Amino acid sequence: MKLIVRAALLTLLTALFSGVLMAQEKLTFRAPDESAFTNYVTAVLEEAYRELGIQLEYIELPRIRGEQLAAEGTIAGELGRTPSLEDKRRELRRVPFPLFTFDVVAVTDRRRCGFCRPGNYESLAYVNGMDAITKVVNDLAETPSVVTPTDLEQVVKLVEAGRVDAAFMADFQYQGSSLSSNPNFIIHQLSIEQGFHYLNEEHARLIPQLTYQLQKLKESGRIEELQKVYGVYAEKPAQPLDASKPIVVLGPVQKGLTNADGTGVLWAFAKQVFPQMAAQLHPVVTSWQRAKQMIQEARADVLLGVRANQNIENITLSKYHIGYDDSLYLFMLEEENEGPICVSGPRFIEDLVDTQRPFYRADSSLDCFALLDMERVNGVVDYRDNLPDWTEKPYKQQLIAEPSPLFVAFPDTQRGRSLKQAFDNYLFSNVNEPPQN
Numbered sequence: 001m002k003l004i005v006r007a008a009l010l011t012l013l014t015a016l017f018s019g020v021l022m023a024q025e026k027l028t029f030r031a032p033d034e035s036a037f038t039n040y041v042t043a044v045l046e047e048a049y050r051e052l053g054i055q056l057e058y059i060e061l062p063r064i065r066g067e068q069l070a071a072e073g074t075i076a077g078e079l080g081r082t083p084s085l086e087d088k089r090r091e092l093r094r095v096p097f098p099l100f101t102f103d104v105v106a107v108t109d110r111r112r113c114g115f116c117r118p119g120n121y122e123s124l125a126y127v128n129g130m131d132a133i134t135k136v137v138n139d140l141a142e143t144p145s146v147v148t149p150t151d152l153e154q155v156v157k158l159v160e161a162g163r164v165d166a167a168f169m170a171d172f173q174y175q176g177s178s179l180s181s182n183p184n185f186i187i188h189q190l191s192i193e194q195g196f197h198y199l200n201e202e203h204a205r206l207i208p209q210l211t212y213q214l215q216k217l218k219e220s221g222r223i224e225e226l227q228k229v230y231g232v233y234a235e236k237p238a239q240p241l242d243a244s245k246p247i248v249v250l251g252p253v254q255k256g257l258t259n260a261d262g263t264g265v266l267w268a269f270a271k272q273v274f275p276q277m278a279a280q281l282h283p284v285v286t287s288w289q290r291a292k293q294m295i296q297e298a299r300a301d302v303l304l305g306v307r308a309n310q311n312i313e314n315i316t317l318s319k320y321h322i323g324y325d326d327s328l329y330l331f332m333l334e335e336e337n338e339g340p341i342c343v344s345g346p347r348f349i350e351d352l353v354d355t356q357r358p359f360y361r362a363d364s365s366l367d368c369f370a371l372l373d374m375e376r377v378n379g380v381v382d383y384r385d386n387l388p389d390w391t392e393k394p395y396k397q398q399l400i401a402e403p404s405p406l407f408v409a410f411p412d413t414q415r416g417r418s419l420k421q422a423f424d425n426y427l428f429s430n431v432n433e434p435p436q437n
Contacts, residue, residue, distance in 0.1 A: 025053055025054055026054070026055045026056075026057055027049070027054055027055075027056055027057070027076035027077075027203070028056075028058070028059060028075045029056060029057075029058055029059075029066075029070075029075055029076055029077060029078070029079050030058070030059065030060075030063070030066030030067075030069075030070070030078065031059060031060050032079055032080070033151075033152050033173065033176070034176065035173065035175065035176030036172075036175070036176065036230045036231050036232060037100070037172030037175065037230070038079075038172065038176075039230050040226055040227060040229075040230035040232045041079060041080050041099060041100055041195075042056070042058075042079060043226050043229075044099065044223060044226055045197060047213075047217060047222065047226075048210055048214050048217060049210070051216075052206065052209055052210065052213065054206075059075070061075075062128075062129075062150045062151070063128060063130070063150070064129040066078070067085075067089060070089070070092060070200055071089045071091045071200070072091075072200075073091070073200045073201075073202050075200075076199060076200060076203055077092060077093075077197070077198045077199040077200050077203065078092065080099055080100060080195040080196065081131070081195060081196065081198055082131055082132045082193050082195060082196075083196065084131040084132065084135060085198060088131075089198075091200055091201050092198040092199065092200060092201070093198065093199050093200070093201055093203075093207060094197075095196060095197040095198065095199065095207050095210055095214070096196070096207075096211055097196070097197070097210075097214040097215060098195070098196065099195050099196055099197050099214070101192065101193070101194050101195070102170045102171055102172055102192075102193055102195060103170070103171040103189045103191070103192055104132055104133055104136050104170060104171075104189075104191045104192075105168070105169060105170070105171050105174055105187040105188060105189055105190060106121070106124075106166045106168055106187065106188045106190055107159060107166060107167045107168075107169065107174055107179050107186075107187050108159075108165065108166045108167075108185065108186060108187075108188070109159070109162065109184055109185055110184055110320075110405065110434070111184055112165065114433045115186070115320060115427065115428065115431070115432075115434060116166070116186060117188065117428070118140075118188050118190060119141060119142070120165075121144045121165040121166045122145060122165055123145040123147070123163075123164040123166075124144050124145075124146055124147070124164055124166040124167065124168055125146070125147040125148070125149065125154075125155045125158045125159065125164045125166075125167050125168070126146075126148060126155060126167065126168040127148065127149065127150070127152055127155055127169070127173075130169075132170075132191065132193045133168045133169070133170075135191075136168065136190045136191050137168065144165070145164075152169065152173055152177065155167050155169065156177050156178060156179055159185075160178070160179070160182075167179070168190065170193075172232075174187060183307070183309070183321060183404065183405040183407075184405055186319065186321070187319075197210070239414060239418050240418065241277060241278075241415075241418040241419055241421075241422045242415070242418075243277060243279060244278075244279060245278060245415075246278060246279070246280035247277065247278045247280070247281050247301045247302060247419070248282045248284060248300040248301045249270050249274060249281060249282065249283050249284065249300070249303075249304065250284050250286060250291040250294060250300045250302065250303045250304065251264075251266065251267055251270070251283060251284065251285050251291075251304050251305070252286060252288040252291045252303075252304075252305065252346075253285060253286075253287070254266075254305055254325070255383065255385040255386055256385055257304075257305055257323065257325065257406070258285070258304055258305060260285055262285060265323060265435045266304045266305055266322065266323055266435065267304075269322055269434075269435040270302070270304060271283070273426060273427070273431070274423075276426055276430070277419070277422050277423070277426065284300065287363070288345060291303055292312060295315055295409055295410075295411055296312065296313060296315065296411070298411035298413050298415075301410065301411070301415070302408055302409070302410060302419070303409040303410075304322075304406075305325065305406045305407075306406065306407050306408070306409040307325070307346075307404050307405070307406065307407070308321075308404075308407060309348060309404075310346060310347075310348045311348075312409065314411060315410060315411060315412055315416075316409070316411075316412045316420055317407040317408070317409055317410075317420075318407050318408040318409075318420060318423055318424060319420075319424040319427075320407075320427055320428075320434065321405035321407045321434070322406060322407065322408060322434050322435060323406045323434065323435050324403040324404065324406060325383070325403055325404055326383045326384065326385060326403055327383070327399055327401060327402055327403055328349065328352060328381060328382070328399075328400050328401040329382065329383070329384060329397045329398060329399055329400065330353060330379050330380070330398040330400050331369075331372065331379060331380045331382065331387075331395040331397055332372075332378065332379040332380075332396045332398070333372065333375065333395065333396070334396065336378055337375050337377075337378055338378070339357075339371075339375070339377040339378040340358045340359055340360040340377055340378060341353060341355060341357050341359050341360070341377065341378060341380070341381060342359075342360045342367075342368035342371055342372065342379070342380045343359055343360075343361060343362070343368070343381045343382075344361065344363065344364050344365050344382070345381075349381050350381075352381070352401045353381055357378060360377055365380075365382050365383075365388070366388055368380040368382065369382075369386075369387070369388045369391060370388075372395075373393055381400065384397075408420075408423065410423075
């Protein structure tokens, strides 16, 4: 009987002790805002903790509330914060492994303020509790009107609606937001910050072991693998530009912007800016198809007038857009026929037309409109400025795309990246406003 009682007690104690162990095998943190970058950071930490036999759990909390609970020890700590956290939350201990680096950026609408340089904002918004941004704001020469919502989505809505001049945020927050896919918004780097993992002092005993596991992940190349998995890439470095080589600039013919005779808003802009970077400038007027092939093959240095959504391979776009193209229209005769839709511009135009008809590609706008007048095609997709002077036929006009920002494209090569960096830096430092159409 005694043996039975002892066995039962042993079983009970084992179960209780196992329950304590199970409780210790889980740590809870505030869930970060969803993005590729935060998914990468949590993946790194989860692998390091897994080696210690610890599972991570997350709960949704506002940033300030999560910080308070981490300091109280209600949750285990903060996944990733800047060192300024230590100044106000002394209960939190830093894990001395630089977990990530990020930029604090200003996001602005170019349509409201041109190049929108820092220091010219009357109002701004950022997420409440972001210490690195608070420091940047406090360091501004003149403090604007500041709004600090509790989450990023509210900040994004404020700047999209034009209720503030700028949104300050981390670059990974910007990349994960709808702002990054809107080419009307541009960013300026305000500061570079490092992020660390923090634990409440109750868990300080884990810090040496966790630091060791993180270092192992780095040395084994696992951190680099996770960066690739989550699409977190460092920008390719650019070397100083070799100014002795001439800069070859391509200008696909677009009326008013890059005219065939070398005039136009974008040609004038190129002839103003690029001679500041190299001894010679070689402008080349050509068709869109040839220009695209030349820039992809790095047989030219610059391509003027590229939309962000054209998805051209092997290129990198300028930081700032330098103009806007015009609205695109579908021109048709009063009586439709069975012919195709004629286009002569970039391929992206075809994606803008909601039609089941095939497309016919002509060499020029004039060829398209001649075919339309002969009723050989059903319609033409083009700009109003390209309407021929000689036609007397009335056309039905349907708007299919509003004006879109135009960028400068460079080959994604060492020279191309160097030229892009020189171009972006020159514009920021020396050009007051982008060219106006």
